[in-house]
Amino acid sequence: MSRRVRLALLTPALLGLGGLFAWAIAGLPEFGDYRGPYGYVLNQIVVPLRHSTNVVMGTTFDVRGLDTMGEEFILYAAVVGVTLLLRDESGAGRVERRTRRARSDTVRLLGVLMIGVGLLVGLWLVAFGYITPGGGFPGGVVLAGAIVVLYLVGSHRDYGPFRNEHALDPFEGLGAGGYVITGLAALALGLQFLTNLFGYGKAGTLLSAGSIGILNAASGIAVTVAMLLLFAEFLETYVVPLEPEDVGS
Protein backbone atom coordinates (compact mmCIF):
# COMPACT_ATOMS: atom_id res chain seq x y z
CA MET A 1 0.00 0.00 0.00
CA SER A 2 1.48 3.33 -1.00
CA ARG A 3 1.90 6.23 1.36
CA ARG A 4 -0.78 8.24 -0.43
CA VAL A 5 -3.40 5.47 -0.13
CA ARG A 6 -2.57 5.03 3.53
CA LEU A 7 -2.98 8.76 4.19
CA ALA A 8 -6.25 8.75 2.24
CA LEU A 9 -7.52 5.96 4.49
CA LEU A 10 -6.10 7.46 7.67
CA THR A 11 -7.47 11.00 7.32
CA PRO A 12 -11.22 10.22 7.29
CA ALA A 13 -10.69 7.57 10.01
CA LEU A 14 -8.89 10.05 12.26
CA LEU A 15 -11.48 12.75 11.57
CA GLY A 16 -14.31 10.35 12.39
CA LEU A 17 -12.65 9.09 15.55
CA GLY A 18 -11.74 12.64 16.60
CA GLY A 19 -15.28 13.80 16.06
CA LEU A 20 -16.78 10.98 18.09
CA PHE A 21 -14.17 11.51 20.81
CA ALA A 22 -14.92 15.25 21.04
CA TRP A 23 -18.66 14.48 21.15
CA ALA A 24 -18.09 11.99 24.00
CA ILE A 25 -15.89 14.41 25.97
CA ALA A 26 -18.46 17.22 25.56
CA GLY A 27 -21.10 15.02 27.16
CA LEU A 28 -19.07 14.18 30.28
CA PRO A 29 -20.12 15.59 33.66
CA GLU A 30 -18.03 18.51 34.95
CA PHE A 31 -14.64 17.70 36.47
CA GLY A 32 -15.13 16.69 40.11
CA ASP A 33 -18.91 16.47 39.70
CA TYR A 34 -19.67 12.97 40.93
CA ARG A 35 -23.33 12.09 40.55
CA GLY A 36 -23.43 8.91 42.66
CA PRO A 37 -25.26 7.35 44.31
CA TYR A 38 -23.03 4.24 44.65
CA GLY A 39 -20.00 6.05 46.15
CA TYR A 40 -22.10 8.09 48.58
CA VAL A 41 -23.93 4.98 49.79
CA LEU A 42 -20.66 3.08 50.30
CA ASN A 43 -19.09 5.99 52.19
CA GLN A 44 -22.13 5.94 54.49
CA ILE A 45 -22.46 2.21 55.14
CA VAL A 46 -19.03 0.48 54.94
CA VAL A 47 -17.44 1.79 58.15
CA PRO A 48 -20.51 1.34 60.40
CA LEU A 49 -21.45 -2.05 58.91
CA ARG A 50 -18.04 -3.67 58.38
CA HIS A 51 -15.65 -1.67 60.63
CA SER A 52 -13.18 -1.43 57.74
CA THR A 53 -11.83 2.12 57.86
CA ASN A 54 -10.48 1.81 54.32
CA VAL A 55 -13.78 1.99 52.44
CA VAL A 56 -12.07 0.85 49.22
CA MET A 57 -11.11 -2.48 50.79
CA GLY A 58 -14.48 -2.87 52.47
CA THR A 59 -15.99 -2.45 49.02
CA THR A 60 -13.65 -4.72 47.06
CA PHE A 61 -13.55 -7.58 49.59
CA ASP A 62 -17.09 -7.44 50.95
CA VAL A 63 -19.67 -5.38 49.08
CA ARG A 64 -18.43 -6.72 45.73
CA GLY A 65 -16.27 -9.58 46.99
CA LEU A 66 -17.35 -11.86 44.13
CA ASP A 67 -15.97 -9.41 41.52
CA THR A 68 -12.63 -9.32 43.34
CA MET A 69 -12.52 -13.12 43.31
CA GLY A 70 -12.89 -12.93 39.53
CA GLU A 71 -10.09 -10.36 39.35
CA GLU A 72 -7.83 -12.57 41.42
CA PHE A 73 -8.45 -15.42 39.00
CA ILE A 74 -7.64 -13.13 36.05
CA LEU A 75 -4.13 -12.81 37.47
CA TYR A 76 -4.07 -16.55 38.16
CA ALA A 77 -5.12 -17.28 34.58
CA ALA A 78 -2.45 -14.88 33.28
CA VAL A 79 0.27 -16.70 35.22
CA VAL A 80 -1.01 -20.09 34.06
CA GLY A 81 -1.03 -18.79 30.47
CA VAL A 82 2.54 -17.47 30.66
CA THR A 83 3.73 -20.67 32.30
CA LEU A 84 2.16 -22.84 29.60
CA LEU A 85 3.44 -20.66 26.75
CA LEU A 86 6.99 -20.38 28.05
CA ARG A 87 7.29 -23.89 29.46
CA ASP A 88 10.71 -25.33 28.69
CA GLU A 89 10.16 -28.98 27.81
CA SER A 90 13.75 -29.73 26.89
CA GLY A 91 14.92 -29.91 30.48
CA ALA A 92 17.84 -27.60 29.69
CA GLY A 93 16.56 -25.16 32.29
CA ARG A 94 17.17 -27.58 35.13
CA VAL A 95 20.95 -27.36 34.97
CA GLU A 96 22.38 -25.65 38.04
CA ARG A 97 23.72 -22.32 36.90
CA ARG A 98 26.08 -19.92 38.51
CA THR A 99 26.78 -16.29 37.75
CA ARG A 100 28.86 -13.57 39.23
CA ARG A 101 27.20 -11.50 41.90
CA ALA A 102 26.91 -7.73 41.48
CA ARG A 103 30.49 -6.52 41.67
CA SER A 104 30.10 -3.23 43.52
CA ASP A 105 29.83 -3.51 47.31
CA THR A 106 27.83 -0.28 47.37
CA VAL A 107 25.26 -1.70 44.97
CA ARG A 108 24.99 -4.89 46.99
CA LEU A 109 24.68 -3.05 50.30
CA LEU A 110 21.99 -0.75 48.91
CA GLY A 111 20.25 -3.76 47.42
CA VAL A 112 20.20 -5.61 50.73
CA LEU A 113 18.80 -2.51 52.44
CA MET A 114 16.15 -2.28 49.72
CA ILE A 115 15.17 -5.91 50.30
CA GLY A 116 14.62 -5.27 54.02
CA VAL A 117 12.76 -2.01 53.56
CA GLY A 118 10.73 -3.44 50.66
CA LEU A 119 9.64 -6.50 52.62
CA LEU A 120 8.65 -4.33 55.58
CA VAL A 121 6.67 -1.89 53.43
CA GLY A 122 5.01 -4.78 51.57
CA LEU A 123 3.98 -6.55 54.77
CA TRP A 124 2.70 -3.30 56.21
CA LEU A 125 0.66 -2.56 53.06
CA VAL A 126 -0.90 -6.04 53.16
CA ALA A 127 -1.49 -6.17 56.91
CA PHE A 128 -3.12 -2.75 57.24
CA GLY A 129 -4.97 -2.93 53.92
CA TYR A 130 -8.43 -2.67 55.48
CA ILE A 131 -7.38 0.14 57.84
CA THR A 132 -5.30 2.49 55.67
CA PRO A 133 -4.77 2.58 51.87
CA GLY A 134 -2.98 -0.48 50.55
CA GLY A 135 -4.06 -4.10 50.60
CA GLY A 136 -3.24 -7.42 49.04
CA PHE A 137 -2.56 -6.24 45.51
CA PRO A 138 -0.07 -3.36 45.97
CA GLY A 139 1.43 -5.04 49.05
CA GLY A 140 1.89 -8.30 47.18
CA VAL A 141 3.66 -6.63 44.26
CA VAL A 142 5.97 -4.73 46.65
CA LEU A 143 6.83 -8.00 48.44
CA ALA A 144 7.60 -9.70 45.12
CA GLY A 145 9.63 -6.67 44.02
CA ALA A 146 11.70 -6.80 47.21
CA ILE A 147 12.43 -10.49 46.59
CA VAL A 148 13.40 -9.82 42.97
CA VAL A 149 16.01 -7.31 44.22
CA LEU A 150 17.69 -10.38 45.76
CA TYR A 151 18.11 -11.69 42.22
CA LEU A 152 19.65 -8.39 41.12
CA VAL A 153 22.21 -8.13 43.93
CA GLY A 154 22.69 -11.80 44.79
CA SER A 155 23.39 -14.83 42.63
CA HIS A 156 21.09 -17.31 40.94
CA ARG A 157 21.68 -19.66 43.82
CA ASP A 158 20.54 -17.09 46.41
CA TYR A 159 17.44 -16.54 44.34
CA GLY A 160 16.92 -20.25 43.73
CA PRO A 161 14.03 -20.92 46.16
CA PHE A 162 12.03 -18.00 44.76
CA ARG A 163 12.07 -19.33 41.20
CA ASN A 164 11.32 -22.92 42.15
CA GLU A 165 7.84 -23.57 40.78
CA HIS A 166 7.33 -26.68 42.90
CA ALA A 167 7.91 -24.63 46.04
CA LEU A 168 5.83 -21.66 44.85
CA ASP A 169 2.79 -23.49 43.47
CA PRO A 170 1.31 -24.55 46.86
CA PHE A 171 1.42 -20.92 48.02
CA GLU A 172 -0.32 -19.75 44.86
CA GLY A 173 -2.94 -22.40 45.51
CA LEU A 174 -3.25 -21.26 49.13
CA GLY A 175 -3.72 -17.65 48.06
CA ALA A 176 -6.19 -18.22 45.23
CA GLY A 177 -7.93 -21.13 46.96
CA GLY A 178 -8.06 -19.41 50.35
CA TYR A 179 -10.32 -16.76 48.87
CA VAL A 180 -12.74 -19.36 47.48
CA ILE A 181 -12.65 -21.42 50.69
CA THR A 182 -13.57 -18.35 52.75
CA GLY A 183 -16.54 -17.90 50.44
CA LEU A 184 -17.48 -21.58 50.62
CA ALA A 185 -17.22 -21.58 54.43
CA ALA A 186 -20.13 -19.14 54.47
CA LEU A 187 -22.09 -21.43 52.12
CA ALA A 188 -21.40 -24.39 54.41
CA LEU A 189 -22.90 -22.45 57.30
CA GLY A 190 -26.07 -21.92 55.26
CA LEU A 191 -25.29 -18.30 54.43
CA GLN A 192 -24.69 -16.65 51.05
CA PHE A 193 -21.35 -17.13 49.30
CA LEU A 194 -18.66 -14.80 50.75
CA THR A 195 -20.91 -13.62 53.59
CA ASN A 196 -18.67 -11.84 56.08
CA LEU A 197 -18.09 -14.30 58.93
CA PHE A 198 -16.42 -13.56 62.28
CA GLY A 199 -16.98 -10.51 64.39
CA TYR A 200 -16.34 -7.08 62.95
CA GLY A 201 -14.09 -6.08 65.87
CA LYS A 202 -13.01 -2.55 66.69
CA ALA A 203 -12.73 -0.26 63.65
CA GLY A 204 -9.20 0.99 63.02
CA THR A 205 -7.42 -1.98 64.57
CA LEU A 206 -5.96 -5.11 62.95
CA LEU A 207 -8.73 -7.14 64.62
CA SER A 208 -11.54 -5.67 62.56
CA ALA A 209 -13.57 -6.16 59.40
CA GLY A 210 -14.17 -9.93 59.83
CA SER A 211 -13.54 -11.98 56.67
CA ILE A 212 -12.05 -8.97 54.87
CA GLY A 213 -8.74 -9.52 56.70
CA ILE A 214 -8.56 -13.15 55.59
CA LEU A 215 -9.50 -12.36 51.99
CA ASN A 216 -6.93 -9.57 51.99
CA ALA A 217 -4.16 -11.85 53.27
CA ALA A 218 -5.14 -14.55 50.75
CA SER A 219 -4.93 -12.12 47.85
CA GLY A 220 -1.63 -10.76 49.22
CA ILE A 221 -0.15 -14.27 49.08
CA ALA A 222 -1.68 -14.95 45.67
CA VAL A 223 -0.32 -11.72 44.15
CA THR A 224 3.17 -12.11 45.65
CA VAL A 225 3.53 -15.67 44.39
CA ALA A 226 1.94 -14.87 41.03
CA MET A 227 4.51 -12.13 40.45
CA LEU A 228 7.36 -14.43 41.50
CA LEU A 229 6.07 -17.18 39.19
CA LEU A 230 5.81 -14.73 36.30
CA PHE A 231 9.33 -13.48 36.92
CA ALA A 232 10.65 -17.03 37.27
CA GLU A 233 9.17 -17.93 33.88
CA PHE A 234 10.60 -14.85 32.20
CA LEU A 235 13.95 -15.48 33.82
CA GLU A 236 13.99 -19.09 32.71
CA THR A 237 13.02 -18.32 29.14
CA TYR A 238 14.56 -14.96 28.42
CA VAL A 239 17.43 -13.98 30.64
CA VAL A 240 19.32 -16.85 32.17
CA PRO A 241 20.01 -19.03 29.13
CA LEU A 242 21.51 -16.03 27.37
CA GLU A 243 24.03 -14.98 30.00
CA PRO A 244 27.38 -16.01 28.53
CA GLU A 245 28.97 -16.98 31.86
CA ASP A 246 26.22 -19.57 32.26
CA VAL A 247 26.70 -21.27 28.94
CA GLY A 248 30.04 -22.85 29.63
CA SER A 249 29.46 -23.93 33.24
Next chain:
Amino acid sequence: MIVCSTLVPLQAVVFALVALGAPLVVLTRDPLRQALVNGIYGVTLVLLFVVLEAPDPALSMLVVSGIAYPLVILAAVARVRGERRRPEETKDE
Protein backbone atom coordinates in the same frame (compact mmCIF):
# COMPACT_ATOMS: atom_id res chain seq x y z
CA MET B 1 -17.23 14.80 46.45
CA ILE B 2 -15.87 17.77 48.35
CA VAL B 3 -13.30 19.43 46.08
CA CYS B 4 -10.55 20.92 48.20
CA SER B 5 -9.90 24.29 46.52
CA THR B 6 -6.23 24.47 47.58
CA LEU B 7 -5.59 21.32 45.53
CA VAL B 8 -6.90 22.77 42.26
CA PRO B 9 -3.64 24.50 41.16
CA LEU B 10 -1.69 21.34 42.07
CA GLN B 11 -4.14 19.24 40.08
CA ALA B 12 -3.70 21.53 37.08
CA VAL B 13 0.11 21.25 37.28
CA VAL B 14 0.03 17.46 37.57
CA PHE B 15 -2.48 17.13 34.72
CA ALA B 16 -0.05 19.17 32.59
CA LEU B 17 2.83 16.86 33.62
CA VAL B 18 0.79 13.80 32.63
CA ALA B 19 -0.13 15.40 29.30
CA LEU B 20 3.57 16.14 28.67
CA GLY B 21 4.75 12.71 29.80
CA ALA B 22 2.52 10.57 27.63
CA PRO B 23 3.89 11.78 24.25
CA LEU B 24 7.44 11.50 25.65
CA VAL B 25 6.87 7.78 26.25
CA VAL B 26 5.49 7.31 22.73
CA LEU B 27 8.29 9.32 21.10
CA THR B 28 11.11 7.40 22.84
CA ARG B 29 12.34 4.89 20.28
CA ASP B 30 14.83 2.79 22.26
CA PRO B 31 12.85 0.14 24.25
CA LEU B 32 15.20 0.20 27.26
CA ARG B 33 14.94 3.99 27.54
CA GLN B 34 11.22 3.74 26.90
CA ALA B 35 10.87 1.44 29.92
CA LEU B 36 12.61 4.07 32.08
CA VAL B 37 10.63 7.00 30.65
CA ASN B 38 7.43 5.00 31.16
CA GLY B 39 8.41 4.49 34.81
CA ILE B 40 8.82 8.24 35.27
CA TYR B 41 5.51 8.81 33.46
CA GLY B 42 3.99 6.30 35.90
CA VAL B 43 5.20 8.46 38.79
CA THR B 44 3.37 11.48 37.33
CA LEU B 45 0.21 9.36 37.20
CA VAL B 46 0.81 8.40 40.85
CA LEU B 47 1.06 12.12 41.68
CA LEU B 48 -2.17 12.70 39.77
CA PHE B 49 -4.01 10.08 41.82
CA VAL B 50 -2.57 11.57 45.03
CA VAL B 51 -3.72 15.12 44.24
CA LEU B 52 -7.13 13.74 43.22
CA GLU B 53 -7.28 12.23 46.75
CA ALA B 54 -7.26 8.59 45.60
CA PRO B 55 -4.52 6.85 47.60
CA ASP B 56 -5.46 3.25 46.74
CA PRO B 57 -5.19 3.64 42.96
CA ALA B 58 -2.02 5.69 43.56
CA LEU B 59 -0.42 2.73 45.37
CA SER B 60 -1.56 0.29 42.69
CA MET B 61 -0.22 2.55 39.93
CA LEU B 62 3.06 2.90 41.83
CA VAL B 63 3.65 -0.84 42.05
CA VAL B 64 2.48 -1.57 38.51
CA SER B 65 4.50 1.16 36.81
CA GLY B 66 7.44 0.93 39.21
CA ILE B 67 7.86 -2.84 39.67
CA ALA B 68 5.62 -5.15 37.67
CA TYR B 69 5.69 -3.57 34.21
CA PRO B 70 9.45 -2.76 34.04
CA LEU B 71 10.27 -6.34 35.11
CA VAL B 72 8.37 -7.76 32.15
CA ILE B 73 9.70 -5.16 29.69
CA LEU B 74 13.30 -5.49 30.87
CA ALA B 75 13.13 -9.28 30.59
CA ALA B 76 11.91 -8.95 27.00
CA VAL B 77 14.56 -6.32 26.19
CA ALA B 78 17.29 -8.53 27.67
CA ARG B 79 16.04 -11.34 25.45
CA VAL B 80 16.15 -9.28 22.25
CA ARG B 81 19.52 -7.68 23.06
CA GLY B 82 20.99 -11.02 24.10
CA GLU B 83 20.02 -12.64 20.81
CA ARG B 84 21.48 -9.81 18.80
CA ARG B 85 24.72 -9.80 20.77
CA ARG B 86 25.22 -13.47 21.21
CA PRO B 87 27.15 -14.50 18.06
CA GLU B 88 30.03 -12.10 18.82
CA GLU B 89 30.20 -13.16 22.46
CA THR B 90 30.44 -16.85 21.73
CA LYS B 91 33.33 -16.06 19.37
CA ASP B 92 35.20 -14.34 22.22
CA GLU B 93 35.06 -17.35 24.51
